[in-house]
Amino acid sequence: MPVPLFPAFLDLAGRRVLLVGGGAVARRKAEALLESGADVVVGAPTLVPELARAVAEGRLAHRAGVFVPEWLEGAWLVIAATDDAEVNAAVAREAEARRVWANVVDDAPRCSFQVPARVERGPLQVAISSRGEAPMLARWVRERLETELDPSLGALAEWLGGKRYALRVRFPDTVRRRQVIEALIRGPAADALRHGDTAAAERAFTAALDEGATSRGRVILVGAGPGDPGLLTLRGLRALNQADVVLHDRLVSAEVLALARRDAERIEVAKEAGTHHTTQERIHELLVEHARAGKTVVRLKGGDPFVFGRGGEELEALRAEGIPFEVVPGITAAVACGAYAGIPLTHRDHAQSVRLVTAHCRNSIDTLDWRALAQERQTLAVYMGVQGLDTIRDRLVAHGRAPTTPFALIENGSRASQRVVVGTLADLPERAVAENVRSPALLILGEVAALATSLHWFGATPRGSAPAPNEPISPNETLPSPAPKAPALTLAA
Secondary structure (H helix, E strand, C coil), X not given: CCCCCCCCCCCCCCCEEEEECCCHHHHHHHHHHHHCCCEEEEEECCCCHHHHHHHHCCCCEEEECCCCHHHHCCCXXXXXXXXXXXXXXXXXXXXXXXCCEEEECCCHHHCCCCCCEEEEECCEEEEECCCCCCHHHHXXXXXXXXXXXXXXXXXXXXXXXXXXXXXHHHCCCHHHHHHHHHHHHHCHHHHHHHCCXXXXXXXXXXXXXXXXXHCCCEEEEEECECCCHHHCCHHHHHHHHHCCEEEECCCCCHHHHCCCCXXXXXXXXXXXXXXXXXXXXXXXHHHHHHHHCCCEEEEEECECCCCCCCHHHHHHHHHHHCCCEEEECCCCHHHHHHHHCCCCCCECCCECEEEEEECCCHHHHHCCCHHHHCCCXXXXXXXXXXXXXXXXXXXXXXXXXCCCCEEEEEEXXXXXCCEEEEEEHHHHHHHHHHCCCCCCEEEEECHHHHHHHHHCCCCCCCECCCCCCCCCCCCCCCCCCCCCCCCEEEEEC
Protein backbone atom coordinates (compact mmCIF):
# COMPACT_ATOMS: atom_id res chain seq x y z
CA MET A 1 0.00 0.00 0.00
CA PRO A 2 1.45 3.44 -0.91
CA VAL A 3 2.74 5.55 1.95
CA PRO A 4 0.42 8.56 2.47
CA LEU A 5 1.76 12.01 1.68
CA PHE A 6 2.33 14.51 4.48
CA PRO A 7 0.14 17.58 3.83
CA ALA A 8 1.78 20.96 4.29
CA PHE A 9 1.33 24.59 3.24
CA LEU A 10 4.61 26.25 2.29
CA ASP A 11 5.58 29.87 2.91
CA LEU A 12 7.45 30.67 -0.32
CA ALA A 13 7.49 34.46 0.10
CA GLY A 14 10.94 35.69 -0.93
CA ARG A 15 12.23 32.14 -1.43
CA ARG A 16 13.69 31.03 -4.74
CA VAL A 17 11.77 28.52 -6.82
CA LEU A 18 13.14 27.14 -10.08
CA LEU A 19 10.63 26.51 -12.85
CA VAL A 20 12.07 24.48 -15.71
CA GLY A 21 10.05 24.98 -18.90
CA GLY A 22 8.73 27.88 -20.87
CA GLY A 23 5.40 26.65 -22.28
CA ALA A 24 1.73 26.88 -21.35
CA VAL A 25 2.04 24.48 -18.38
CA ALA A 26 4.96 26.47 -16.99
CA ARG A 27 2.92 29.66 -17.40
CA ARG A 28 0.13 28.27 -15.18
CA LYS A 29 2.64 27.14 -12.55
CA ALA A 30 4.35 30.54 -12.61
CA GLU A 31 1.07 32.34 -11.94
CA ALA A 32 0.43 30.28 -8.79
CA LEU A 33 4.02 30.70 -7.58
CA LEU A 34 3.95 34.47 -8.08
CA GLU A 35 0.69 34.68 -6.10
CA SER A 36 2.52 33.05 -3.17
CA GLY A 37 5.27 35.69 -3.29
CA ALA A 38 8.00 33.30 -4.45
CA ASP A 39 11.19 34.50 -6.13
CA VAL A 40 10.62 32.60 -9.39
CA VAL A 41 13.39 31.74 -11.85
CA VAL A 42 12.28 30.28 -15.19
CA GLY A 43 14.77 28.17 -17.11
CA ALA A 44 14.03 27.40 -20.77
CA PRO A 45 15.39 28.11 -24.26
CA THR A 46 12.26 30.09 -25.19
CA LEU A 47 9.24 31.47 -23.36
CA VAL A 48 5.58 31.85 -24.24
CA PRO A 49 4.57 35.53 -24.54
CA GLU A 50 3.01 35.72 -21.06
CA LEU A 51 6.22 34.48 -19.41
CA ALA A 52 8.37 36.74 -21.57
CA ARG A 53 6.21 39.71 -20.53
CA ALA A 54 6.60 38.82 -16.86
CA VAL A 55 10.39 38.67 -17.31
CA ALA A 56 10.36 42.08 -19.03
CA GLU A 57 8.33 43.49 -16.13
CA GLY A 58 10.83 42.14 -13.63
CA ARG A 59 8.41 39.72 -11.98
CA LEU A 60 10.40 36.68 -13.14
CA ALA A 61 14.05 35.92 -13.78
CA HIS A 62 14.99 33.99 -16.93
CA ARG A 63 17.84 31.56 -17.52
CA ALA A 64 18.01 30.85 -21.22
CA GLY A 65 19.09 27.45 -22.46
CA VAL A 66 18.73 23.78 -21.59
CA PHE A 67 18.64 22.71 -17.95
CA VAL A 68 21.96 22.34 -16.13
CA PRO A 69 22.32 21.25 -12.48
CA GLU A 70 23.80 24.63 -11.50
CA TRP A 71 20.36 26.19 -11.92
CA LEU A 72 19.34 24.46 -8.67
CA GLU A 73 21.78 26.44 -6.54
CA GLY A 74 19.85 28.46 -3.94
CA ALA A 75 16.47 26.97 -4.88
CA TRP A 76 14.07 25.77 -2.17
CA LEU A 77 12.11 23.70 -4.63
CA VAL A 78 11.86 23.06 -8.36
CA ILE A 79 9.05 22.31 -10.79
CA ALA A 80 9.84 20.54 -14.05
CA ALA A 81 7.23 21.46 -16.68
CA THR A 82 8.87 20.68 -20.02
CA ASP A 83 7.62 18.34 -22.75
CA ASP A 84 10.94 16.49 -22.76
CA ALA A 85 10.83 13.40 -20.49
CA GLU A 86 14.65 13.18 -20.33
CA VAL A 87 14.99 16.79 -19.18
CA ASN A 88 12.29 16.28 -16.55
CA ALA A 89 14.00 13.12 -15.32
CA ALA A 90 17.33 14.96 -15.07
CA VAL A 91 15.71 17.75 -13.03
CA ALA A 92 14.21 15.21 -10.59
CA ARG A 93 17.48 13.30 -10.31
CA GLU A 94 19.66 16.36 -9.66
CA ALA A 95 17.11 17.83 -7.22
CA GLU A 96 17.11 14.60 -5.21
CA ALA A 97 20.91 14.67 -5.04
CA ARG A 98 20.80 18.24 -3.67
CA ARG A 99 17.85 17.64 -1.31
CA VAL A 100 15.68 20.10 -3.19
CA TRP A 101 11.94 19.30 -3.30
CA ALA A 102 10.91 18.52 -6.88
CA ASN A 103 7.65 18.25 -8.76
CA VAL A 104 7.54 16.81 -12.25
CA VAL A 105 4.26 17.66 -13.94
CA ASP A 106 2.19 14.56 -14.77
CA ASP A 107 4.94 12.21 -13.57
CA ALA A 108 4.06 11.24 -9.99
CA PRO A 109 6.84 8.64 -9.48
CA ARG A 110 9.48 11.34 -10.00
CA CYS A 111 7.85 13.84 -7.64
CA SER A 112 9.04 14.41 -4.08
CA PHE A 113 6.06 16.74 -3.54
CA GLN A 114 2.69 17.15 -5.20
CA VAL A 115 0.90 20.35 -6.17
CA PRO A 116 -2.68 19.82 -4.97
CA ALA A 117 -5.92 21.08 -6.44
CA ARG A 118 -7.00 24.05 -4.33
CA VAL A 119 -10.13 25.82 -3.20
CA GLU A 120 -9.36 29.35 -2.02
CA ARG A 121 -11.45 31.64 0.14
CA GLY A 122 -9.07 34.43 1.05
CA PRO A 123 -6.59 33.13 3.64
CA LEU A 124 -8.65 29.93 3.91
CA GLN A 125 -7.40 27.24 1.55
CA VAL A 126 -8.49 23.66 1.02
CA ALA A 127 -5.98 21.42 -0.75
CA ILE A 128 -6.98 18.16 -2.44
CA SER A 129 -4.44 15.54 -3.45
CA SER A 130 -4.75 12.07 -4.97
CA ARG A 131 -1.01 11.42 -4.64
CA GLY A 132 -0.79 12.24 -8.33
CA GLU A 133 -2.62 9.03 -9.24
CA ALA A 134 -6.04 10.50 -10.09
CA PRO A 135 -5.70 14.24 -10.80
CA MET A 136 -9.08 14.40 -12.56
CA LEU A 137 -10.75 13.02 -9.42
CA ALA A 138 -9.02 15.68 -7.31
CA ARG A 139 -10.28 18.35 -9.70
CA TRP A 140 -13.81 16.94 -9.48
CA VAL A 141 -13.66 17.13 -5.67
CA ARG A 142 -12.42 20.72 -5.97
CA GLU A 143 -15.36 21.60 -8.22
CA ARG A 144 -17.76 20.14 -5.67
CA LEU A 145 -16.20 22.15 -2.86
CA GLU A 146 -16.24 25.33 -4.94
CA THR A 147 -20.03 25.12 -5.05
CA GLU A 148 -20.46 24.16 -1.38
CA LEU A 149 -18.08 26.54 0.41
CA ASP A 150 -19.57 30.01 0.72
CA PRO A 151 -17.43 32.85 -0.71
CA SER A 152 -17.89 34.74 2.58
CA LEU A 153 -15.59 32.26 4.34
CA GLY A 154 -12.63 34.34 3.19
CA ALA A 155 -13.98 37.45 4.92
CA LEU A 156 -14.75 35.37 8.02
CA ALA A 157 -11.20 33.99 8.10
CA GLU A 158 -9.68 37.48 7.88
CA TRP A 159 -12.08 38.83 10.52
CA LEU A 160 -11.31 36.01 12.95
CA GLY A 161 -7.59 36.53 12.37
CA GLY A 162 -8.00 40.07 13.66
CA LYS A 163 -9.70 38.76 16.82
CA ARG A 164 -7.09 36.20 17.84
CA TYR A 165 -5.25 38.40 20.33
CA ALA A 166 -8.43 39.63 22.03
CA LEU A 167 -9.73 36.07 22.33
CA ARG A 168 -6.46 34.80 23.80
CA VAL A 169 -6.42 37.54 26.41
CA ARG A 170 -10.09 37.08 27.38
CA PHE A 171 -10.02 33.27 27.32
CA PRO A 172 -6.61 31.84 28.21
CA ASP A 173 -8.25 28.43 28.65
CA THR A 174 -8.05 26.63 25.28
CA VAL A 175 -11.33 24.75 25.64
CA ARG A 176 -13.37 27.86 26.49
CA ARG A 177 -11.69 29.87 23.73
CA ARG A 178 -12.49 27.17 21.17
CA GLN A 179 -16.14 27.12 22.24
CA VAL A 180 -16.42 30.88 21.72
CA ILE A 181 -14.78 30.70 18.30
CA GLU A 182 -17.11 27.88 17.26
CA ALA A 183 -20.06 30.01 18.34
CA LEU A 184 -18.76 32.87 16.18
CA ILE A 185 -18.29 30.59 13.17
CA ARG A 186 -21.77 29.07 13.44
CA GLY A 187 -23.67 32.09 14.74
CA PRO A 188 -24.80 35.61 13.86
CA ALA A 189 -21.28 36.97 13.35
CA ALA A 190 -20.74 34.73 10.34
CA ASP A 191 -24.21 35.58 9.01
CA ALA A 192 -23.48 39.29 9.32
CA LEU A 193 -20.21 38.98 7.41
CA ARG A 194 -22.00 36.96 4.72
CA HIS A 195 -24.15 40.04 4.14
CA GLY A 196 -21.24 42.48 4.44
CA ASP A 197 -22.46 43.94 7.74
CA THR A 198 -19.24 44.36 9.72
CA ALA A 199 -20.93 46.43 12.44
CA ALA A 200 -23.38 43.61 13.21
CA ALA A 201 -20.46 41.15 13.28
CA GLU A 202 -18.70 43.31 15.88
CA ARG A 203 -21.83 43.41 18.04
CA ALA A 204 -22.08 39.63 17.81
CA PHE A 205 -18.42 39.37 18.82
CA THR A 206 -19.00 41.46 21.93
CA ALA A 207 -22.01 39.33 22.88
CA ALA A 208 -20.01 36.14 22.35
CA LEU A 209 -17.29 37.41 24.71
CA ASP A 210 -19.88 38.01 27.45
CA GLU A 211 -21.63 34.67 26.93
CA GLY A 212 -18.35 32.76 26.75
CA ALA A 213 -17.27 34.09 30.12
CA THR A 214 -20.24 32.39 31.78
CA SER A 215 -20.81 29.40 29.49
CA ARG A 216 -21.18 25.90 30.91
CA GLY A 217 -20.26 22.55 29.51
CA ARG A 218 -22.80 20.24 27.94
CA VAL A 219 -23.32 16.65 26.84
CA ILE A 220 -24.39 15.51 23.39
CA LEU A 221 -25.68 11.95 23.30
CA VAL A 222 -24.91 10.66 19.79
CA GLY A 223 -25.98 7.44 18.13
CA ALA A 224 -23.01 6.18 16.12
CA GLY A 225 -24.99 3.66 14.08
CA PRO A 226 -23.92 0.03 13.68
CA GLY A 227 -20.42 0.66 12.29
CA ASP A 228 -20.43 1.99 8.74
CA PRO A 229 -19.31 5.64 9.07
CA GLY A 230 -21.56 6.51 6.14
CA LEU A 231 -24.57 5.82 8.39
CA LEU A 232 -23.59 8.48 10.93
CA THR A 233 -26.03 11.38 10.71
CA LEU A 234 -24.88 14.82 9.62
CA ARG A 235 -25.81 16.20 13.05
CA GLY A 236 -23.79 13.43 14.68
CA LEU A 237 -20.77 14.34 12.57
CA ARG A 238 -21.08 17.99 13.58
CA ALA A 239 -21.27 16.99 17.24
CA LEU A 240 -18.06 14.95 16.91
CA ASN A 241 -16.35 17.97 15.37
CA GLN A 242 -17.34 20.06 18.41
CA ALA A 243 -16.32 17.54 21.05
CA ASP A 244 -13.68 18.25 23.66
CA VAL A 245 -14.20 14.78 25.15
CA VAL A 246 -15.64 11.64 23.53
CA LEU A 247 -16.89 8.85 25.81
CA HIS A 248 -17.38 5.89 23.50
CA ASP A 249 -18.40 2.26 23.71
CA ARG A 250 -15.91 -0.39 22.69
CA LEU A 251 -18.11 -1.47 19.80
CA VAL A 252 -18.15 1.95 18.16
CA SER A 253 -16.17 1.38 14.96
CA ALA A 254 -12.72 2.89 14.54
CA GLU A 255 -13.91 4.54 11.31
CA VAL A 256 -16.65 6.44 13.15
CA LEU A 257 -14.34 7.36 16.02
CA ALA A 258 -11.82 8.76 13.52
CA LEU A 259 -14.39 11.40 12.53
CA ALA A 260 -14.06 13.11 15.93
CA ARG A 261 -11.89 16.19 16.29
CA ARG A 262 -8.25 15.13 16.29
CA ASP A 263 -7.43 16.81 19.59
CA ALA A 264 -10.53 15.58 21.41
CA GLU A 265 -9.86 13.40 24.44
CA ARG A 266 -11.13 9.87 23.79
CA ILE A 267 -12.25 7.73 26.72
CA GLU A 268 -13.35 4.16 26.12
CA VAL A 269 -16.08 3.04 28.48
CA ALA A 270 -16.11 -0.62 27.48
CA LYS A 271 -19.50 -2.26 27.85
CA GLU A 272 -20.41 -5.44 26.01
CA ALA A 273 -22.28 -8.64 26.66
CA GLY A 274 -20.54 -10.62 29.39
CA THR A 275 -18.02 -7.92 30.31
CA HIS A 276 -18.68 -4.53 31.94
CA HIS A 277 -15.31 -2.89 32.44
CA THR A 278 -16.90 0.49 33.21
CA THR A 279 -20.03 0.56 35.34
CA GLN A 280 -23.00 2.65 34.26
CA GLU A 281 -22.64 4.72 37.42
CA ARG A 282 -19.03 5.52 36.54
CA ILE A 283 -20.12 6.63 33.06
CA HIS A 284 -22.58 9.03 34.68
CA GLU A 285 -19.79 10.40 36.87
CA LEU A 286 -17.50 10.97 33.86
CA LEU A 287 -20.21 12.79 31.91
CA VAL A 288 -20.92 15.13 34.81
CA GLU A 289 -17.26 15.64 35.68
CA HIS A 290 -16.20 16.75 32.20
CA ALA A 291 -19.30 18.84 31.53
CA ARG A 292 -18.80 20.71 34.80
CA ALA A 293 -15.27 21.48 33.65
CA GLY A 294 -16.86 23.52 30.83
CA LYS A 295 -16.26 20.94 28.11
CA THR A 296 -18.47 19.72 25.28
CA VAL A 297 -18.83 15.99 25.92
CA VAL A 298 -20.03 13.61 23.23
CA ARG A 299 -21.37 10.33 24.57
CA LEU A 300 -20.94 8.13 21.51
CA LYS A 301 -23.03 4.96 21.58
CA GLY A 302 -23.36 2.21 19.00
CA GLY A 303 -26.64 2.13 17.11
CA ASP A 304 -29.26 4.41 18.64
CA PRO A 305 -28.81 5.51 22.28
CA PHE A 306 -32.50 5.00 23.06
CA VAL A 307 -32.78 1.43 21.74
CA PHE A 308 -31.27 -0.80 24.44
CA GLY A 309 -28.49 1.75 24.82
CA ARG A 310 -29.33 2.99 28.35
CA GLY A 311 -29.39 6.51 26.98
CA GLY A 312 -32.44 7.28 29.08
CA GLU A 313 -30.56 6.49 32.27
CA GLU A 314 -27.75 8.81 31.26
CA LEU A 315 -30.17 11.65 30.57
CA GLU A 316 -31.75 11.14 33.98
CA ALA A 317 -28.32 11.47 35.59
CA LEU A 318 -27.63 14.66 33.63
CA ARG A 319 -31.00 16.17 34.54
CA ALA A 320 -30.38 15.43 38.20
CA GLU A 321 -27.09 17.35 38.06
CA GLY A 322 -28.45 20.24 35.97
CA ILE A 323 -26.17 19.50 32.99
CA PRO A 324 -27.43 20.76 29.59
CA PHE A 325 -27.76 17.99 27.03
CA GLU A 326 -28.80 17.22 23.49
CA VAL A 327 -29.72 13.93 21.82
CA VAL A 328 -28.71 12.99 18.28
CA PRO A 329 -30.48 9.77 17.24
CA GLY A 330 -28.62 7.05 15.38
CA ILE A 331 -29.59 4.27 13.00
CA THR A 332 -30.30 1.28 15.19
CA ALA A 333 -28.72 -2.09 14.46
CA ALA A 334 -31.92 -3.90 13.46
CA VAL A 335 -32.68 -1.43 10.70
CA ALA A 336 -29.12 -1.21 9.39
CA CYS A 337 -28.18 -4.87 9.67
CA GLY A 338 -31.41 -5.92 8.02
CA ALA A 339 -30.89 -3.50 5.16
CA TYR A 340 -27.24 -4.44 4.62
CA ALA A 341 -28.17 -8.12 4.59
CA GLY A 342 -31.07 -7.57 2.19
CA ILE A 343 -33.71 -8.42 4.81
CA PRO A 344 -36.85 -6.24 4.98
CA LEU A 345 -37.99 -6.16 8.59
CA THR A 346 -41.60 -5.90 7.42
CA HIS A 347 -43.06 -7.45 4.30
CA ARG A 348 -46.66 -7.38 3.07
CA ASP A 349 -46.71 -11.14 2.57
CA HIS A 350 -44.72 -12.30 5.60
CA ALA A 351 -44.44 -9.85 8.51
CA GLN A 352 -46.74 -7.02 9.60
CA SER A 353 -44.85 -6.07 12.77
CA VAL A 354 -41.35 -5.98 14.26
CA ARG A 355 -40.29 -6.67 17.82
CA LEU A 356 -36.94 -5.38 19.04
CA VAL A 357 -35.75 -7.57 21.91
CA THR A 358 -32.65 -7.69 24.10
CA ALA A 359 -31.54 -11.03 25.52
CA HIS A 360 -28.03 -10.45 26.75
CA CYS A 361 -28.48 -11.89 30.22
CA ARG A 362 -30.54 -14.50 32.10
CA ASN A 363 -32.68 -11.89 33.84
CA SER A 364 -33.87 -10.34 30.58
CA ILE A 365 -34.53 -13.72 28.96
CA ASP A 366 -36.66 -14.85 31.89
CA THR A 367 -38.89 -11.74 31.73
CA LEU A 368 -39.68 -11.93 28.00
CA ASP A 369 -43.26 -12.58 26.92
CA TRP A 370 -42.50 -15.73 24.96
CA ARG A 371 -46.11 -16.38 23.98
CA ALA A 372 -46.25 -13.01 22.21
CA LEU A 373 -42.78 -13.44 20.69
CA ALA A 374 -43.69 -16.83 19.25
CA GLN A 375 -46.58 -15.47 17.19
CA GLU A 376 -46.39 -15.84 13.42
CA ARG A 377 -46.24 -13.10 10.77
CA GLN A 378 -43.86 -10.94 12.77
CA THR A 379 -40.11 -10.34 12.75
CA LEU A 380 -37.96 -10.64 15.85
CA ALA A 381 -34.75 -8.61 16.00
CA VAL A 382 -32.77 -9.87 18.98
CA TYR A 383 -29.94 -7.64 20.23
CA MET A 384 -26.95 -9.07 22.10
CA GLY A 385 -28.37 -12.58 22.08
CA VAL A 386 -25.37 -14.61 20.90
CA GLN A 387 -24.82 -16.18 24.32
CA GLY A 388 -28.41 -17.31 24.78
CA LEU A 389 -29.37 -18.77 21.41
CA ASP A 390 -30.19 -22.23 22.79
CA THR A 391 -32.62 -20.72 25.30
CA ILE A 392 -34.17 -18.49 22.66
CA ARG A 393 -34.71 -21.46 20.36
CA ASP A 394 -36.17 -23.67 23.08
CA ARG A 395 -38.53 -21.02 24.48
CA LEU A 396 -39.85 -19.98 21.06
CA VAL A 397 -40.47 -23.55 19.92
CA ALA A 398 -42.11 -24.41 23.25
CA HIS A 399 -44.53 -21.50 22.81
CA GLY A 400 -45.53 -22.33 19.28
CA ARG A 401 -42.98 -20.92 16.85
CA ALA A 402 -42.27 -23.40 14.06
CA PRO A 403 -38.81 -25.03 14.15
CA THR A 404 -38.62 -24.36 10.39
CA THR A 405 -38.80 -20.59 10.91
CA PRO A 406 -35.87 -18.95 9.03
CA PHE A 407 -33.22 -16.97 10.88
CA ALA A 408 -30.29 -14.77 9.93
CA LEU A 409 -27.37 -14.02 12.26
CA ILE A 410 -25.62 -10.86 11.11
CA GLU A 411 -22.12 -10.45 12.53
CA ASN A 412 -20.41 -7.03 12.29
CA GLY A 413 -23.44 -5.65 10.48
CA SER A 414 -22.82 -2.83 7.97
CA ARG A 415 -19.04 -3.14 8.29
CA ALA A 416 -16.60 -4.43 5.70
CA SER A 417 -16.29 -7.63 7.75
CA GLN A 418 -20.05 -8.27 7.79
CA ARG A 419 -21.01 -11.95 7.77
CA VAL A 420 -24.50 -13.43 7.48
CA VAL A 421 -25.30 -16.94 8.72
CA VAL A 422 -28.74 -18.29 7.82
CA GLY A 423 -30.68 -21.40 8.78
CA THR A 424 -33.81 -22.49 10.62
CA LEU A 425 -34.82 -22.01 14.23
CA ALA A 426 -34.34 -25.73 14.97
CA ASP A 427 -30.59 -25.56 14.41
CA LEU A 428 -29.97 -21.95 15.48
CA PRO A 429 -27.46 -22.50 18.34
CA GLU A 430 -25.63 -25.29 16.49
CA ARG A 431 -25.22 -23.16 13.36
CA ALA A 432 -23.88 -20.26 15.44
CA VAL A 433 -21.30 -22.54 17.08
CA ALA A 434 -20.33 -24.18 13.79
CA GLU A 435 -19.79 -20.77 12.15
CA ASN A 436 -18.09 -19.34 15.28
CA VAL A 437 -20.39 -16.30 15.37
CA ARG A 438 -19.03 -13.59 17.66
CA SER A 439 -20.31 -10.32 19.09
CA PRO A 440 -21.40 -7.89 17.80
CA ALA A 441 -24.11 -9.93 16.13
CA LEU A 442 -27.83 -9.38 15.64
CA LEU A 443 -30.39 -12.16 15.25
CA ILE A 444 -33.28 -11.64 12.84
CA LEU A 445 -35.92 -14.36 13.12
CA GLY A 446 -38.97 -14.71 10.92
CA GLU A 447 -40.04 -15.53 7.39
CA VAL A 448 -38.32 -12.39 6.05
CA ALA A 449 -34.91 -13.80 7.12
CA ALA A 450 -35.08 -16.23 4.19
CA LEU A 451 -34.81 -13.24 1.84
CA ALA A 452 -31.19 -12.76 2.91
CA THR A 453 -30.20 -15.43 0.39
CA SER A 454 -31.73 -13.52 -2.53
CA LEU A 455 -31.93 -9.81 -1.69
CA HIS A 456 -28.66 -9.10 0.13
CA TRP A 457 -26.40 -6.59 -1.61
CA PHE A 458 -23.67 -5.64 0.84
CA GLY A 459 -21.30 -8.31 -0.37
CA ALA A 460 -21.33 -10.61 2.66
CA THR A 461 -22.46 -13.97 1.33
CA PRO A 462 -25.01 -15.68 3.62
CA ARG A 463 -23.73 -19.00 4.97
CA GLY A 464 -26.19 -21.91 5.12
CA SER A 465 -29.72 -22.15 3.78
CA ALA A 466 -33.18 -21.16 4.96
CA PRO A 467 -36.62 -22.13 3.65
CA ALA A 468 -38.52 -19.85 1.34
CA PRO A 469 -40.78 -17.35 3.14
CA ASN A 470 -43.93 -19.01 1.80
CA GLU A 471 -42.98 -22.53 2.91
CA PRO A 472 -45.76 -24.06 5.09
CA ILE A 473 -45.24 -23.79 8.84
CA SER A 474 -46.22 -26.70 11.04
CA PRO A 475 -48.28 -25.79 14.12
CA ASN A 476 -46.81 -26.58 17.53
CA GLU A 477 -48.38 -27.00 20.91
CA THR A 478 -48.50 -23.75 22.89
CA LEU A 479 -47.42 -23.94 26.53
CA PRO A 480 -48.14 -21.44 29.33
CA SER A 481 -45.86 -18.38 29.22
CA PRO A 482 -44.28 -16.45 32.09
CA ALA A 483 -46.34 -13.63 33.51
CA PRO A 484 -43.87 -10.68 33.37
CA LYS A 485 -43.90 -8.54 30.24
CA ALA A 486 -40.95 -8.46 27.85
CA PRO A 487 -38.47 -5.58 27.81
CA ALA A 488 -39.21 -5.23 24.11
CA LEU A 489 -40.26 -2.50 21.71
CA THR A 490 -43.01 -3.47 19.26
CA LEU A 491 -43.44 -1.60 15.98
CA ALA A 492 -46.72 -2.41 14.20
CA ALA A 493 -46.98 -1.80 10.47
